[in-house]
Amino acid sequence: MSPAYAGVDLGGTSIATVVVSAGGTIMGADRRPTPRRSQLDEVPATIAGSVHAAIVDAACDPTDVVGIGIGCPGQVDRTAGTFGNASTLPDWPDSFPLAAEVSSHLSRPVVLDNDVRLAVAAEISSGSGRAFPSFLGVFLGTGVGAGLVLDGELWLGRGNAGEFGHMVVDFEVDARPCSCGRTGCVQAYAGRAGMEAAARAAADAGRTTALFDLMEFGDRDRLTSSIWERSVRGGDPLAQELVATAARALGAALGSTVNLVDVDGVILGGGLAVALGETFREAVASAMAERVLASSVPPVRLTALGDLSGAVGAAMLAAQAD
Amino acid sequence: MSPAYAGVDLGGTSIATVVVSAGGTIMGADRRPTPRRSQLDEVPATIAGSVHAAIVDAACDPTDVVGIGIGCPGQVDRTAGTFGNASTLPDWPDSFPLAAEVSSHLSRPVVLDNDVRLAVAAEISSGSGRAFPSFLGVFLGTGVGAGLVLDGELWLGRGNAGEFGHMVVDFEVDARPCSCGRTGCVQAYAGRAGMEAAARAAADAGRTTALFDLMEFGDRDRLTSSIWERSVRGGDPLAQELVATAARALGAALGSTVNLVDVDGVILGGGLAVALGETFREAVASAMAERVLASSVPPVRLTALGDLSGAVGAAMLAAQAD
Numbered sequence: 001m002s003p004a005y006a007g008v009d010l011g012g013t014s015i016a017t018v019v020v021s022a023g024g025t026i027m028g029a030d031r032r033p034t035p036r037r038s039q040l041d042e043v044p045a046t047i048a049g050s051v052h053a054a055i056v057d058a059a060c061d062p063t064d065v066v067g068i069g070i071g072c073p074g075q076v077d078r079t080a081g082t083f084g085n086a087s088t089l090p091d092w093p094d095s096f097p098l099a100a101e102v103s104s105h106l107s108r109p110v111v112l113d114n115d116v117r118l119a120v121a122a123e124i125s126s127g128s129g130r131a132f133p134s135f136l137g138v139f140l141g142t143g144v145g146a147g148l149v150l151d152g153e154l155w156l157g158r159g160n161a162g163e164f165g166h167m168v169v170d171f172e173v174d175a176r177p178c179s180c181g182r183t184g185c186v187q188a189y190a191g192r193a194g195m196e197a198a199a200r201a202a203a204d205a206g207r208t209t210a211l212f213d214l215m216e217f218g219d220r221d222r223l224t225s226s227i228w229e230r231s232v233r234g235g236d237p238l239a240q241e242l243v244a245t246a247a248r249a250l251g252a253a254l255g256s257t258v259n260l261v262d263v264d265g266v267i268l269g270g271g272l273a274v275a276l277g278e279t280f281r282e283a284v285a286s287a288m289a290e291r292v293l294a295s296s297v298p299p300v301r302l303t304a305l306g307d308l309s310g311a312v313g314a315a316m317l318a319a320q321a322d
Numbered sequence: 323m324s325p326a327y328a329g330v331d332l333g334g335t336s337i338a339t340v341v342v343s344a345g346g347t348i349m350g351a352d353r354r355p356t357p358r359r360s361q362l363d364e365v366p367a368t369i370a371g372s373v374h375a376a377i378v379d380a381a382c383d384p385t386d387v388v389g390i391g392i393g394c395p396g397q398v399d400r401t402a403g404t405f406g407n408a409s410t411l412p413d414w415p416d417s418f419p420l421a422a423e424v425s426s427h428l429s430r431p432v433v434l435d436n437d438v439r440l441a442v443a444a445e446i447s448s449g450s451g452r453a454f455p456s457f458l459g460v461f462l463g464t465g466v467g468a469g470l471v472l473d474g475e476l477w478l479g480r481g482n483a484g485e486f487g488h489m490v491v492d493f494e495v496d497a498r499p500c501s502c503g504r505t506g507c508v509q510a511y512a513g514r515a516g517m518e519a520a521a522r523a524a525a526d527a528g529r530t531t532a533l534f535d536l537m538e539f540g541d542r543d544r545l546t547s548s549i550w551e552r553s554v555r556g557g558d559p560l561a562q563e564l565v566a567t568a569a570r571a572l573g574a575a576l577g578s579t580v581n582l583v584d585v586d587g588v589i590l591g592g593g594l595a596v597a598l599g600e601t602f603r604e605a606v607a608s609a610m611a612e613r614v615l616a617s618s619v620p621p622v623r624l625t626a627l628g629d630l631s632g633a634v635g636a637a638m639l640a641a642q643a644d
Binding site for chain 1: 582
C-alpha cells in the first residue's frame with residue numbers, strides 16, 4: 001500500500017477536505033457547509049462525513065488513509081488536540097477536544113493546527129509561494145487570515161505576527177466596526193462577515209439588493225462566497241460596491257505591507273478570493289499599486305491551490321505527524 | 323592622537339552635527355537651520371560651518387577629526403557621493419555631488435548614506451534598540467522616516483522596506499494629502515510638513531492659532547519642532563488637536579505594524595518626537611495599544627540618542643570608512 005492523508009479546513013462557512021498522496025497529489029476532495037451556530041455539536045460528525053466522502057472521491061482503499069490533519073480557526077493547542085476562541089465560529093467553546101472527537105469517528109490519528117498557518121505552509125511548499133522568497137499570503141473567508149513569509153519561513157515575531165486582517169485602513173472614529181471589537185481593520189471591509197454586516201445595514205436602510213434573497217433561496221444563514229460572486233456578476237449594485245470597497249481596503253493594507261516589508265509578492269487565496277477570481281485580483285492589484293512607493297510593484301497572484309490551501313496544508317501536517 | 327569622526331544629519335529643517343570618538347563617545351555637537359529652499363547652494367558651506375562648530379564644542383585637536391559622514395534624505399549613491407529626490411528638500415537637484423563639495427571645504431574624506439538607515443544603525447548598536455532583537459525605529463521630522471530591524475539586522479526586502487511613513491491610515495478618498503502625492507499616509511498626519519499644511523489650512527479657514535506668529539517671531543519659514551512643542555505646552559488648541567491626531571495616526575500605523583510583524587518594541591526618535599517628549603510618547607503608545615490584537619503590547623520608547631540618532635549613525639559610517 002501507499003499511504004495517503006486526509007486534510008480538513010474547518011472554516012466559518014464551509015468544511016473543505018482533501019485526500020492527498022504521500023507524494024503530494026490531490027486524489028479526492030469534498031466540501032460541505034459548516035453546521036449552523038445552533039448545531040456546533042455536529043461539527044465532528046460533519047468532518048468525519050466529509051473525510052469519508054473525500055476518500056470515496058479519491059477512489060482509493062480507505063485503509064490507505066492513515067492520518068487526518070485539521071486546520072482550525074482561533075487558538076489551537078496542538079499537544080492537547082483542542083482549539084477555541086475562533087471569531088469565525090461564534091458560540092464555539094473555549095477549548096474543544098476536536099482531535100479526540102473526530103478520531104473516535106474515524107479510528108485514525110487526528111492532528112490539529114491553526115488553519116492559516118497550514119494554508120501558508122501549503123503555499124510555501126506546493127503553491128504559488130515557491131516563486132517568492134518573501135511573500136504575504138492572504139486568505140479571504142469569513143475573516144481575513146494571513147501569513148508573512150520572509151526568506152522562505154513563516155515569520156512569527158513574538159508569536160503573533162501575520163495578523164494582516166487587523167491592519168488599520170481607516171483610523172477615523174466613524175470607521176467600519178470589526179469583529180475583533182475595534183474599528184477600521186481591513187477585515188471589516190474584506191472579510192465576508194464584515195461585508196455581510198455592511199450589506200445588512202445598507203438593506204435595512206432601504207438599499208435594493210438581491211444578496212439576501214439569494215441567501216434565503218439557497219437555504220443558507222449567511223452570505224457565501226458564491227452568493228457574492230453571483231451577485232457581482234449579475235450586476236447587483238450594492239454587491240458590486242461592497243466588493244469594490246473590499247478591493248480598495250485590501251489595496252491600502254497590501255500597499256502598507258509592501259511599503260513596510262517590501263515582500264517579493266502577494267498570494268491571494270481563500271473562498272471569497274477564489275470565487276471572485278481574476279477580476280477581483282486585478283482590482284486588488286491595481287488598488288495596491290496606487291499605494292506602493294517603490295518604482296517596482298510586486299505581483300499579486302491568486303493561489304494555485306484554489307480554495308484548498310488550508311486543506312492541503314492540513315494533509316501535509318498529517319503526513320509529517322505519521 | 324586618537325582619531326575622531328564627524329557625523330552630519332542633513333534634515334529638511336535643521337542640520338545636526340556630532341563629533342564622536344573612535345570609542346563611540348559624543349564629544350561635541352552643533353545644530354543650525356537648513357538653508358531656506360531659495361538658498362540650497364549654501365548647504366555645503368553650512369555643513370562645513372556646523373562641522374567646525376562641533377569640533378570647537380568637542381574641544382579636540384581639529385586634526386584628530388579624520389573623516390566625515392553625512393546622512394542625506396532621499397536617494398543616495400554612496401559610491402558617487404551624490405543624492406537627490408529628497409521630498410523633505412524641495413527644489414534639491416536630482417543628483418548633487420555633496421560629498422565632493424563638503425570635502426573641498428573641509429579637506430577630509432566625506433561619505434554619504436541615507437539618513438534613516440544611519441539613524442537605525444545608530445539605534446541598533448548604541449541606542450535603545452539593543453533591548454529589542456526586532457524593532458521598528460520611527461523618526462519624526464519634516465517627514466516620517468523609519469527602519470524595520472528583524473533579528474538585529476535592518477530588513478530591506480527587495481531594497482525599499484521600512485517606508486513606514488507611507489503606511490495607509492485612511493483609505494477614504496477625502497484623506498489628508500501626503501507629500502508623496504498620495505493620500506492617507508501616516509506621514510501626512512505625523513510629519514511636520516503635513517502637520518504644517520493642515521495647520522495652514524485651518525488658519526486660512528479662520529481657526530485661531532499662535533503657531534504662525536511664533537514662526538514669524540522666530541524668523542523661520544516653517545513650523546519647527548520647538549514651535550510645535552511650545553504651542554502644545556502653551557495650550558494652543560489647534561496645535562494640541564493636530565498633535566493628538568498625529569499620535570492617533572501613528573498609533574494606527576504602529577498597531578498595523580505590530581499586528582503584521584509583531585516586533586519586540588518601537589523606538590520613537592527624530593526632532594519632533596524628541597521635542598514633544600514623554601507626553602507624546604505616552605499618547606502614541608496608548609493609541610497603538612488600542613490597535614494591537616496580541617494580549618501583550620510591545621513597548622514604545624523614546625530613543626536614548628535624542629535628536630542625534632542620524633548624526634551619530636553618520637559618524638559611525640565615517641569610522642567604518644576610515
